[in-house]
Amino acid sequence: MAESDALVGDLFRREAGKISAWLARLLGPSRLDLIEDAIQDAFGVAVARWPEDGVPERPPAWLAVAARNRALDRLKHEARSASFDETAVWRLGFSDPEETGRLDDTLALMFVACHPALAPDEQTMLTLKTVCGFGVKEIARAYLATPEAVTQRLVRAKRKISELGLRFEIPEGAALGERLPGLIAAIYLLFNGGYTTGEGEALMAGELCAEALRLATLLTEHRATATGEAQALAALIAFHHARAGARTGAAGEMLLLSEQDRSKWDRALIARGFAHLASAMSAEALSPLHLEAAIAATHAAAPSFDATDWPTVAHYYRFLEEMKPTPVVRLNAAIAAAYADGPAVGLARLDALADAGKLARYALYHAARGALLLRLDRRSEAAAAIDRALACPLNAPERAHLERRRRDCRA
């Protein structure tokens, strides 16, 4: 029993997204709800029957057939209405359940889930649900929301998709140029939510990053979507995700770049990052993502923290700051300047940012000021800055890290 339960759980994620994309092509994106229910039913049948009947020879095909049959059952209700279009039924009839997992279908589903008519968090939640096969509970854990709230967001998102009457396709020509940046932004947001999430669970955060990497990589595998920006996104996520295993210490505390054991970095993933970065650089126009990826690459290439090429990092940050002068970018640019040109320079730049946006409520801002003040041996000011950081929203590893820092101020 337990064995086939685990198998079903494992299979679900992997296959649910593929089956969703396959059925969305056959039935259209306005039926995402029906498709989701049909897949849920199919997995329910698997959980109930496999322990007794045994696991079928090819579980993915079995699940696809079961989901398709459930979709047909559910279409029966629709068929009672006068406006019913029989072609959906025929498409199911002639469908090939061995054909799930086509890249074109998955990308088309990503374009649906990341439609600009949806709010950014609706886009990421719907992507996790339909493309990645996450359950509502998992999404709720990732975003520290209640399952009810997530369900509500998903219902709204799917209703909007139905109302839009979208075609299931990878946009072409000018439409592709309009839609691709939104899709890239949604994957970036998914990655960011995983990487720097304030409060979500650490384990889920890692899974969000892994999914973001998978989706960004898919973009680079299709002729239509493998733009320089998509390559830069894949590179950026690969570099960051390569450090996942080194980011927390034995007690779960967050480790800074300077404290990480670089032998724990995933070298194969870093190599993938450099391959994507090389492809990204052949693009005509540089995007902020290119610079973020180049900065991450400079860190990935450094044999130790002290050997980091800070002038190069600071140089890239200056460009990035021009393209994308957000408070968080300016904060990071100031920190890079501190390493390249000394803590006093960095501190002056941080102090100049005191009124920028919501930085005063951003733990990293105060933590960075505290670190620089400590390097300048202004201990009581450093302690005050770290206290302000501790008053901001933090996840547990971040808090543990800052508390250690706070003790350093007294030493």
Add this chain to the structure above:
Amino acid sequence: MPSFLLLLHGNVDQPKPSSPDEYMTMMKTYMAWTDRIRREGHHQGGQKLTDDAGKILRNSGGRVSITDGPYAESKEVLGGYYLISARDYEEACKVAATSPHLGFGGRIEVRQIHEL
């Protein structure tokens, strides 16, 4: 293994399923058959065609003329096709003979693909 094209001819005057339930039952029968020939390794592909006569193009005296398909007069339509693998005509016909299409009043034309 050779490939065969199964052309599913139907008659537009054939009574259509009268209720959604009947319609779904018919569809499930087709689907179960498709799944079976897939399991048996015969199935390569298949599509439903639209319910019209289609178009015929001819070159007459250097001009291309376009007319309605061959069955425009006779109420017959080519409803769909399957591409299957079989050892020979005998096996292909054996597979085709089990198709629910025959039970629903249709005809099946079996043609072998000329392998190069």
